[in-house]
Amino acid sequence: MSAVTGIENISTILVIGAGTMGRQIAMSAALAGYSTIIQDISADGLTAARTELEGWAASRVAKGKLEQGVADAALEKLGYSTDLDTAAATADFVIEAATERLDIKTSIFEKLGVLAPAHAILATNSSTLGSSKVADATGRPAQVCNMHFFNPALVMKCVEVVRHEATSDSTVETTMELARRLGKEPVLINREVPGFIANRLMGAIQREALFLADQGIASIEDIDTTARTALGHPMGPFALMDMVGLDVIDFIAQATHAETGADEDAPNPRVASLVAEGKLGRKSGVGFYDYSNQ
Numbered sequence: 001m002s003a004v005t006g007i008e009n010i011s012t013i014l015v016i017g018a019g020t021m022g023r024q025i026a027m028s029a030a031l032a033g034y035s036t037i038i039q040d041i042s043a044d045g046l047t048a049a050r051t052e053l054e055g056w057a058a059s060r061v062a063k064g065k066l067e068q069g070v071a072d073a074a075l076e077k078l079g080y081s082t083d084l085d086t087a088a089a090t091a092d093f094v095i096e097a098a099t100e101r102l103d104i105k106t107s108i109f110e111k112l113g114v115l116a117p118a119h120a121i122l123a124t125n126s127s128t129l130g131s132s133k134v135a136d137a138t139g140r141p142a143q144v145c146n147m148h149f150f151n152p153a154l155v156m157k158c159v160e161v162v163r164h165e166a167t168s169d170s171t172v173e174t175t176m177e178l179a180r181r182l183g184k185e186p187v188l189i190n191r192e193v194p195g196f197i198a199n200r201l202m203g204a205i206q207r208e209a210l211f212l213a214d215q216g217i218a219s220i221e222d223i224d225t226t227a228r229t230a231l232g233h234p235m236g237p238f239a240l241m242d243m244v245g246l247d248v249i250d251f252i253a254q255a256t257h258a259e260t261g262a263d264e265d266a267p268n269p270r271v272a273s274l275v276a277e278g279k280l281g282r283k284s285g286v287g288f289y290d291y292s293n294q
Contacts, residue, residue, distance in 0.1 A: 005092050005119040006170075007177040011035060014091035014116075016084070016108060018042065021125060022097035023049040024153035027056070028182045030077035031070070037079040039087040046080040053078065056154070084108075088115035093178060095147055097125040100251065106134050113138030121171055123147035127199060128255040130192035132164035142168040147175055148196060149184075151244070160196045162189040194259040199252055202240070203265075206249070209237040210268050220288055238288040241271070242281035246288075250275045 011034065015026040018040035026049075029036040040046050057075060060066035081087045088094065094116055096108055105124060112122050122144050124131050135141035146162035159179040163172050172188065179186035189196055195203060209223050218226075224236020233240075241249050253267040274280075274287060281287030 005121065005174065007174050007181070009119070010092040010174070010178060012037070012090050012092050014039060014087050014094045015097060016040070016094065017097035017099075017125075018045040018049040018080075019097065021149060021151060021153055022095075023053055024151075025095055025097060025125065025149050026078060027053050027074065028149075028154055028184075030074040032182045033073075033077070035077050035079070037081055037087045037091070039081050039084055041082060043082055046082065050078075050080055084111060085115055088112055089117070091116050091120055093174075094120060094122045095125055096123065097149075100126060100128060100255075102129055102133055105129065106137050109134040109144070110137040113140060121145070121174060123175060125149055127196070128194070128252055130162060130164055131167070132192055135164060135166060141166040143171050145171055145175055146189075146196070147179065150198065157183075157185045158198065159184040159186045160189055160198065161186050162192060162196055164192055194256040194265070195252065199256075202237075203253070203256070206237050206241060207264065207268070210270060213238075214270060242287040242289055242291075244281070245283055246271055246280045247275050 013029045013034045013036045015022050015029070015036060016039050018038050022038060022040070026036045026038045038046060038049055054075060057066065057071040061068050061071050088111070094112055096105060098104055098108055105126065109122060116122065120143070122138055122140070124134065124146055125148055126146060127148055131144045131146045135144040138144055145164070145167045146160065148160040148162065150156035150158050161172060161175050161179065176186045176188060187197060193200070212218050212223055213220050220238045224238050227233040227236040235243070250267050250271050253265065253271070257265040257267065278284060279286045282291050285292045
């Protein structure tokens with residue numbers, strides 16, 4: 001097996017998945033000067049990604065937050081492809097941001113193990129699935145890790161880098177340094193644990209907030225107000241769940257509970273009920289709060 005590529009040898013980054021996370025991760029890489037390919041099986045998804053990123057860049061330029069030349073250079077660095085075979089062939093670093101389903105991810109990583117250059121690092125953006133679940137499928141488990149960005153990836157600074165038992169030190173070092181070069185502040189998680197750091201902290205706060213509301217101890221509004229005015233949180237736990245998406249919150253709880261089996265990690269019935277009703281938060285217009293007039 002060839003040695004893992006060092007940070008200085010990374011010139012081309014492949015992002016798999018043209019959804020919200022994938023396209024923003026790709027733009028972050030392009031802004032940092034990397035030739036970046038967004039690959040997705042959906043041509044329509046790629047078109048939507050291109051339209052959104054061009055609009056984002058134009059908006060930032062109009063607001064004086066991005067120089068026109070920098071925006072143009074970044075957009076020039078972006079490529080779009082439905083062909084994984086071709087896209088993977090020249091990638092020095094791959095970030096998978098596809099659907100959060102293990103069968104899909106395993107299939108992708110199995111293909112990457114064959115298609116990507118021997119030196120390439122293969123990272124997953126998964127927020128719930130440890131990379132050990134897909135590492136062996138690649139035939140190069142030492143070069144596999146989690147590189148978990150947060151939404152919106154163009155704004156949020158944190159990146160959780162998670163190693164599994166077989167991840168090499170050089171893979172970790174290169175991934176951490178790449179995150180820094182993308183303008184992020186990476187944190188290293190030395191052992192896989194369901195939810196990593198951020199989701200575990202967030203989950204603990206959300207569970208307590210839901211308990212207080214379910215018991216009638218305080219209203220949703222007052223719990224959120226307390227989090228903001230007493231703890232200095234930018235938004236309360238219920239507003240945050242609405243922003244993330246209650247379907248995502250419920251999925252994370254399901255995935256965590258499947259891993260741990262712990263009662264405290266079980267999905268919350270109130271959240272599950274809202275999801276069943278199609279009340280997913282901001283993206284659906286209603287969740288814990290009503291956004292129909294916003």
